[in-house]
Amino acid sequence: MIDHDQHLLTDETILKKIVREAKITPKESVLEIGAGPGNLTRELCKVANHVTAVELDTDFLNELALLQEETGNLDIVFGNALDYLKTDHPHFLVLVGNIPYAICEPLLQALFREAFSRIILMVPTGFAAKLTGETSIGVRTAAFFTVTTLFPVSRKAFEPPPKTDSVVIRLTPKAGNRLVQLTLQQRDKKLGNAIREALIQRAIEKGSKMTKKEAGKQLNTLPLRKMQETKIASLSCSELQTVVSSLKRL
Template identity: 40%
Template sequence: MRLYKQRDQHILVDRSILRRIVDYSELSDDEVALEIGCGPGNLTAELLKRAKKVIGVEKDPRMVNLLKKKFSKEIEDGRFEIVQDDALKVSFPKFDKFVSNIPYSISSPLTFKLLKHDFRLAIVMYQKEFAERLTAQPGSKKYGRLSITSRVFCRAEILEIVSRKAFKPPPKVDSAIVRLTPSSELKIIDFDLFVDLVRFSFSMRRKKFGKIFQSWCEKRKIKPNEILKELGLEEYIEKRPEEIEPEVFAKLTNGISEIGGSA
């Protein structure tokens, strides 16, 4: 079967890595796993050894036909369900754990779609550069909108780097296996307001936050100095966006929401 690089069809063929992905997931026989982009079913086969049931979403009709033949018994037994659809458009079914080697071109929208669902754990193969931005800490060059916004929903950590040689055909870049653990530590009152401030701040990431916050507040008819003083955040005026923790953005926008400043 011909694979299309432009469709992100890079098949993970290294068996030891496939097994480790499933090991990282700690799947048990009473859990349902969701897999996006099943391809020829290499990871699917490993998941079926552990999970009560695997639900796969695959867009390519050729792969769907292959999966139906390969796992006909598991489908008949109700242990495997294949959905032919676009992962960004289909409604996710109820599942316990998300375990996938996803198409890299949809990493960001698919990740945030996932994070808005209830699940216990996710093990995801990402492009290495995306994984580094997702897990970046304050003060690093790759820290930005992605790492801050994802922190609202989860804790993300890189488990291992995977060589491009583990795939056929090999992609141009290396990959990384990432664990996403749902977290409710960061409370957000108005998520859209939070995202807007983060996006605005990193559009001017070389400027100091005091100037950025002032411009953002003027756009929203908010008095910035009073907000910063009231919340005890004056120390961040001279810092740049990449030096500011997610908790600070949350405290700012929550404070604005509580006084009605987002109207």
């Protein structure tokens, strides 16, 4: 029985195209999120040095165990991908995944703290539009990644077919503004607290120190007083744009 918002990609042409777009070299390790029965996993194992596949549904245990034995370069982790990213996991250069809609935004937020060189994700078309549009998640994502739409995927490529079509996107990390990034990583904190913590952390990264009082003084020079008590997750797109432009002054 397929569960956990699972729609399995079965179109071999699309599977191979995703792997080509990932441009994986024989020396690279890959993290796959949402392995399912291993359709994409098998193709990744053909080109990567090593693949770690994370899958929530233990119904796929037998298929993945057989694939692990067959390939010889596959590790399988059964559990929640968001929980896995919080662990002290190995360093991966590439992330590939067919992402259920329910975890698209939480996953993006988690990736703000990761250090992949390339990220290839299949997401619902509507979510891809949010990432590239004038939306709050779009503003947050743009602080960390350049988002490139690679190609569309019809719902007919899945079993069972989802209600919407999908699109494969590439997220390319960019240097960006470090203060903006450190602030937006703290999605669940009030804006004022997040900025103070970000100022202190940026100072540490530069090899210097800053007290909370000093950070507070800098915070109060910004035109953000009305938003300081609002959680970053609750800020609108226009408010986030104001935050980003203000932080770039410091």
